[in-house]
Amino acid sequence: MKGFYLRWTGLLLVGIWIVAVGAQYYYREVRPLTPEQVAREHPAGSVRMIGMVEAGSMVKEAASTQIQLSLIGNGQRIPVVYEGNDQDSLRDIKTLVVVGRWDNTRQRFMAQKINLIPNYGFITAAYLVMIPMALFLFVMERRVRLLYNEIKLSKIYEPEVGGL
Amino acid sequence: MIRKIRKYEGWFGATGAVCIAVGLYFGLAASPPDSYQGEVVRIMYVHVPFASTSMTAYGVLTVASLWYLWKRDPLIDNLAHASAGIGVFFTSGALYTGSIWGKPTWNTWWTWDARLVSFTILLLILIGYLMLRTFIEDKERESRYAAILAIVGAVDLPIVHFSVEWWRTLHQPLSISQRGVAIAGVMLYPLILMSVGFYLLFTYMVGVRTQMLYLKQLLEAKKGRLLGEVHL
Amino acid sequence: MSKGKKIGLVFSILVIAGGLFYLGLGQFGKNLVYFFTPSEVIGFNQDYYGKKIRVGGMVVQGSMQVVPNTLKISFRLTDGAATIPVDFEGIPPDLFKEGKGAVVEGFWDTQKRFHSNLIMAKHSEDYMPIEMKQAGIQFPKKDLLKTLQQ
Numbered sequence: 001m002k003g004f005y006l007r008w009t010g011l012l013l014v015g016i017w018i019v020a021v022g023a024q025y026y027y028r029e030v031r032p033l034t035p036e037q038v039a040r041e042h043p044a045g046s047v048r049m050i051g052m053v054e055a056g057s058m059v060k061e062a063a064s065t066q067i068q069l070s071l072i073g074n075g076q077r078i079p080v081v082y083e084g085n086d087q088d089s090l091r092d093i094k095t096l097v098v099v100g101r102w103d104n105t106r107q108r109f110m111a112q113k114i115n116l117i118p119n120y121g122f123i124t125a126a127y128l129v130m131i132p133m134a135l136f137l138f139v140m141e142r143r144v145r146l147l148y149n150e151i152k153l154s155k156i157y158e159p160e161v162g163g164l
Numbered sequence: 165m166i167r168k169i170r171k172y173e174g175w176f177g178a179t180g181a182v183c184i185a186v187g188l189y190f191g192l193a194a195s196p197p198d199s200y201q202g203e204v205v206r207i208m209y210v211h212v213p214f215a216s217t218s219m220t221a222y223g224v225l226t227v228a229s230l231w232y233l234w235k236r237d238p239l240i241d242n243l244a245h246a247s248a249g250i251g252v253f254f255t256s257g258a259l260y261t262g263s264i265w266g267k268p269t270w271n272t273w274w275t276w277d278a279r280l281v282s283f284t285i286l287l288l289i290l291i292g293y294l295m296l297r298t299f300i301e302d303k304e305r306e307s308r309y310a311a312i313l314a315i316v317g318a319v320d321l322p323i324v325h326f327s328v329e330w331w332r333t334l335h336q337p338l339s340i341s342q343r344g345v346a347i348a349g350v351m352l353y354p355l356i357l358m359s360v361g362f363y364l365l366f367t368y369m370v371g372v373r374t375q376m377l378y379l380k381q382l383l384e385a386k387k388g389r390l391l392g393e394v395h396l
Numbered sequence: 397m398s399k400g401k402k403i404g405l406v407f408s409i410l411v412i413a414g415g416l417f418y419l420g421l422g423q424f425g426k427n428l429v430y431f432f433t434p435s436e437v438i439g440f441n442q443d444y445y446g447k448k449i450r451v452g453g454m455v456v457q458g459s460m461q462v463v464p465n466t467l468k469i470s471f472r473l474t475d476g477a478a479t480i481p482v483d484f485e486g487i488p489p490d491l492f493k494e495g496k497g498a499v500v501e502g503f504w505d506t507q508k509r510f511h512s513n514l515i516m517a518k519h520s521e522d523y524m525p526i527e528m529k530q531a532g533i534q535f536p537k538k539d540l541l542k543t544l545q546q
Binding site: 196197198199200201202205208268269270271272275276277278285288289291292295299300329331332333334336337338339343344345346347348350351 | 402404405408409412415416429430431452488489490491492493496499514515516517518519520521522523524525526527528529533535536537538
């Protein structure tokens with residue numbers, strides 16, 4: 001029984017480690033800022049910003065490959081200039097993440113990349129199903145150990161009988 | 165046989181856990197987002213293994229039921245019973261993850277399309293199977309009726325699999341079919357890893373649960389409660 | 397068998413059978429045709445006007461118009477043979493896009509327009525990263541129009 005609990009403690013620790021590493025990765029590499037945060041903090045360097053494309057705000061310039069649009073979120077509007085691939089994925093009233101940097105002199109966001117459908121909450125929720133799975137397995141294994149013990153104690157353990 | 169299960173099950177569990185761990189890394193971090201669905205496609209790496217494992221679980225249940233009716237081996241009956249219990253878990257898991265995938269992609273948690281309905285029927289059959297086993301007192305009759313129910317219910321398996329090809333559904337058609345494979349390599353690896361991991365884990369879980377059911381019966385029989393009805 | 401167990405057995409059988417019956421015959425039978433195609437909708441007689449139905453098709457390229465400052469969108473839906481106009485009010489799903497599949501729920505009116513407040517996106521079964529899509533790689537897949545017409 002001791003080995004069993006040790007093994008599951010080990011698994012639990014590994015699970016906690018994976019979650020910790022995942023959370024760290026998320027905060028460092030994935031987590032987007034809201035337009036409100038961008039407007040307040042004026043972050044330097046490459047950042048990700050999540051927001052909804054304001055209806056009717058998209059302007060395609062015929063001469064250049066740039067697209068101008070506004071992202072709104074938390075009651076804040078941020079003008080964005082997007083220059084990059086996959087432009088036909090942009091659409092009015094669509095929520096997306098733009099990757100780029102804040103241009104402080106011209107007060108706008110220069111984006112080079114867009115990430116579609118950044119629903120990390122849904123992804124997390126789907127993967128949470130692993131927790132009940134582990135619990136289910138734990139309860140089952142523990143039950144088996146207890147049954148073996150009980151059978152041993154009642155001195156009737158003879159699984160070879162009958163050749164099953 | 166029980167001793168063999170006890171001896172080898174650990175390997176299945178351990179390999180499965182390793183596959184899932186590596187698969188999780190590839191699925192959640194290393195693989196690229198889909199060109200159309202974006203990041204949400206990562207739910208596929210857990211949804212598809214859950215769904216295919218639950219189909220396998222029902223397959224095992226069917227084969228074990230047939231085998232039981234033929235040989236009347238109580239251990240095989242335990243195997244079928246165990247497979248159904250774990251099948252309920254995986255089937256619910258597939259419905260849960262599918263529902264969560266459906267909301268951001270299709271814009272609905274649930275819809276009455278052929279794939280979703282036939283899969284829910286599979287879950288109901290499995291729950292019905294387990295209930296039948298709880299409520300029939302005579303061990304022999306319980307196993308026989310349950311086996312028949314499982315074999316009749318197996319009709320639903322091909323319906324679930326081909327529903328997306330036969331009828332108009334919201335669910336997308338099969339990605340891996342006679343037409344070929346419609347998933348890019350970088351996205352296929354995590355999917356295969358997770359699927360293999362889940363199959364191995366399923367094998368392990370069935371091993372554990374079969375032992376559990378077997379030992380429970382052994383104990384009950386030895387205590388004299390059902391003596392004479394259990395064939396040991 | 398004890399009385400409690402008997403009642404439990406009868407009850408559970410009723411629940412399961414009821415559930416199977418409801419799924420199998422009630423909803424499933426009706427929904428073997430999960431959605432209609434634009435060609436079928438165009439051919440509908442008056443009995444169908446105002447009835448809640450689902451229509452599936454491809455969103456015609458360049459047909460989408462957003463009314464500024466509202467949640468109203470209009471677009472056209474096609475199955476290759478026929479095209480119907482759709483008026484939609486609400487938040488469309490993220491995957492809703494011109495040239496892609498969509499299933500809309502709503503009703504068909506006497507002016508031969510479809511009114512909807514629920515769009516569901518129907519995506520195909522191929523998955524690939526953005527770079528591969530830009531490279532123009534195609535995977536063998538079922539033609540979405542074909543899955544609609546089937």
